Amino acid sequence: MFSRLSRRKAVAVCALPAVALIATALFAPLPFSVAQPGLTANVLGANQGAAVITISGAPTRTTSGQLRMTTIEATGPDARVSLGDVIDGWFRTDRAVLPRDSVYPSGNSVKQIEQHNTEQMKQSQDAATRAALKYLDLGGKDVKVTLKLADVGGPSAGLLFTLGIIDKLHGDGHGGDLTGGRTVAGTGTIDDAGRVGAVGGVALKTQAARRDGATVFLVPKAECSDAKAELPQGLRLVPVTTLNGAVDALTALENGKGSVPSC
Template sequence: MPRRTATLLASILMLIALLCAGVLIPVPYAEMSPGPTVNTLGEHNGEPVLQISGRKTYPTSGHLNMTTVRVTGPDYRMNLLEAVYGWLDPDSAVVPHKTLYPEGQTAEQADQQNAEEFSQSQESAKAAALKQLHIPVATQTVVGTVVKGKPADGLLHAGDVIKAVDGQEVRQTGDVAKLVTRHKPGEKVVFTVIPAKEAAAAEKQGKRPEGPGKQVAITTAADGGRAIVGIQAQLDHIFPFPIDVKLADVGGPSAGLMFALGIVDKLTPGGDLTGGTFVAGTGTIDDQGKVGPIGGISMKTIGARDKGAQFFLTPKENCAAAAKDTPSGLRLVKVGSIEDAVQALAKIRKKDLADLPSCTPAGH
């Protein structure tokens, strides 16, 4: 065989071997890419994203789009070729697998966590929006989770309203742990609760659940020398009228800000916060209206610009990272609270952009 032919054949075989290795060798990475973006003022799959009843709403225009990131699943293992392709693709990001999924987390656990965070973000968004509009929102302490196998398992249930512990009224969430830990492990503690079903029925009518409640005695267990019953108490809001978010197949807490702004827009007389402008954004929100950082910011700005957004509401903690590679034609607007966002939208609506808070790269 001529030397040139042999060299060519060897090169081809080497290339085939490398390609096979690239396909077969798994690497500990995951891929992120721009996901769907949905207008919180509009419809999704044929029904309004935000549904408000029992309160007058007002016409809106423009867009207040929440943005998402599409990620490979926790059980998916990339191969070397996919990782290289992702690194070269400007519209995707390849990151260590453990950045997105903690070690040992199953697909079911990841889905459950995302669903819980999404549900909590909706509740916080509703509370923040109504407080922004000076609409009173009542609160109560409820059982958030019950740890399987602990003393409260089967006796208390998620959603039960905790009225008192050992006869002492629970005024804030932290009171529950304080009252339980006054006991020694092995002693009984008595909870006065309104069952979750009764509480949910009252909340649908915008009312605080009434009645004496029922008493539940629980024998405490030891955890690090202190008494526990195995629950996590959390704050629950009682909204004066129903507000529903109809958006399936979305998880995580990062749409909170845009849900809150959509609610504010629909409930503001003569509202129309955007003035017809296409605004997108992201950010967690707490019930006081504080906006927090999120992951995948560059993927979200790309997705927003691809859909036609002109402005992007950006959590201030994400600003430096987002500003490193801002998509052409998209202006990043820095926000730290729902109040910041409403003020920024007023400037956008009036086309008063000279002092609109903008994101800049670190060091600028």
């Protein structure tokens, strides 16, 4: 029979391996990335001193309001994410824990990932230009569009780039702005045919949008439920599936005519 003192010693000694295992689990790197609301940028304005959208070969118009593309910021592909980080992320509404492979292609170096994101951004910008000029029936004209947005990669700004080009060239078609003077934010890929695609991270992007003054958020319709999960107060969701639908919804908001879809 152990004495009381002996039992205490036995418990303490037996507990040491368990404590070591817990400590190892808490601080060992895990295959996750922790994301948070990132920067937003007004595509109708300037970024780092340079205009985001520059157009030549066609008259442009002065715009009011803002069209803000949104981002998320995630821990880097070589960052150490521990169990403690994961647990903390699960219990915070301004954080999201994502499989690292869903954020960064598995097995790629940091340089390869940056190159991949840059290529995706370039493809998105090219598709946005083609979609906008097609919408405006300027596809065969000698119109040159240059898009510059520093320190951002990926394809998710496609929809906002397209709307920005249309607003600078055409507005709402009646002398007004697509934004109606509002700060409108959003996310979504775009293809040449004007189809809007899902992007992920919308619950964090809505927080970034509201933080930076947006009152309307254009969201790919397939991601309505995700966007509603942590929707900030004062931000109106407008689901879209096509460029035409996005323009129609903004025009209806601007002039008060027609229906505006909601999630």
